[in-house]
Amino acid sequence: METILPSSLQLKPWFIAAAISLLVLLALLLSKRLIMARTNALIGRSRFTLDSLIMAALPWPLNLLILCVSLIVFQTTCTYLGQNLDHLTRYLRPAEFLLVILAAAVFVDRLCTGAIRSYSEQSEALRSSRSILQGITRGFVWGLGILVLMGTMGVSITPIIASLGITSLAVALALQPTLENFFSGVQLVMDKPIRVGDFIELDSGEQGFVDRIGWRSTWIKMLPNNMVIMPNSLISGSKLINYYYPEKELSVPVEVGVHYDSDLDHVERVTLEVAREVLKSHEWGVSDYNTFVLFHTFDSSSINLTVMLRAKEYFNRFWVKSAFVKALHKRYAQEGIRIPYPIRAINLDQEQAVLSDKQ
Helix, strand or coil, rough: CCCCCCCHHHHHHHHHHHHHHHHHHHHHHHHHHHHHHHHHHHHHHCCHHHHHHHHHHCHHHHHHHHHHHHHHHHHHHHHHHCCCCCCCCCCHHHHHHHHHHHHHHHHHHHHHHHHHHHHHCCCHHCCCCHHHHHHHHHHHHHHHHHHHHHHHCCCCCHHHHHHHHHHHHHHHHHHHHHHHHHHHHHHHHHHHHCCCCCCEEECCCCEEEEEECCCCCEEECCCCCCEEEEEEEHHCCCCCECCCCCCCCCCEEEEEEEEECHHHHHHHHHHHHHHHHHHHCCEEEEECCCCEEEEECCCCCCEEEEEEEECCCCCCCHHHHHHHHHHHHHHHHHHCCCCCCCCCCHHHHHHHHHHHHHH
């Protein structure tokens, strides 16, 4: 005669399987924590970057894989205990595939994002394009992961890819200005006419530091501490001056006028001495620059010359020029070199003749 067990005893194998899978889950999580801590301690002494990036990307994918293993243990234990899993298999198998694919996508995404973030600190080009590269990488990784998951679950992805092509065309037409700005941003990143931190001047007259180059726009921080946000298409299609390219140092021309009675050789010698002294003593002057003087104009009241100085950055030129003007004015006074006032002659005879005609 067959003995019928109470319902509580019939459910006992399910509890046993759940308890075993839970113990396996906790054991694997503890093992993962110990192994990761020991491995991170070893990697901390390494000079390589890739191993640190891999270890930083592993925790969440490992958690997902451990959860997947616990589900497999639960299913195996139930089968061993003679439990019928037909009603659960259709849910457990897709869940396992989902966890594996999700773990792979999370790992690749975190690895790529960490690599871009790490190497952007060493590369000026990557620093200015970090946000764009991260967005493109994440979209590609997650899009590919979703397609792989759908293909694994038996969903035909060929119609989806075909429909994506048609949809992409429609979206491209609808979002033409946005896409134009996006690809202009990619062009700015690849061509590198400007970089984050550069001081630029637009053809519309705005000046400022490039704060960041985004997907749609470039942010320029102006001197009054406000922000100019320019669409990337306007930046890439406009004429601009980059004061930090190809290097930050720039020449500082200073116009000077001396009296016609001056000894020009003496003027040149004294001016060069002052210029070299200022460039060597000033904190923002380029001390090894070979400064020079050029006489170029017989003006109405003076002979004009240009002194070429050199500053370390665009803003430094104002202070270098100011220090040079003060030092040159003092030295000219000591050397007896005169800087003439503008002279205007009035023809009194002609003016009197005009007045007589009017009277």
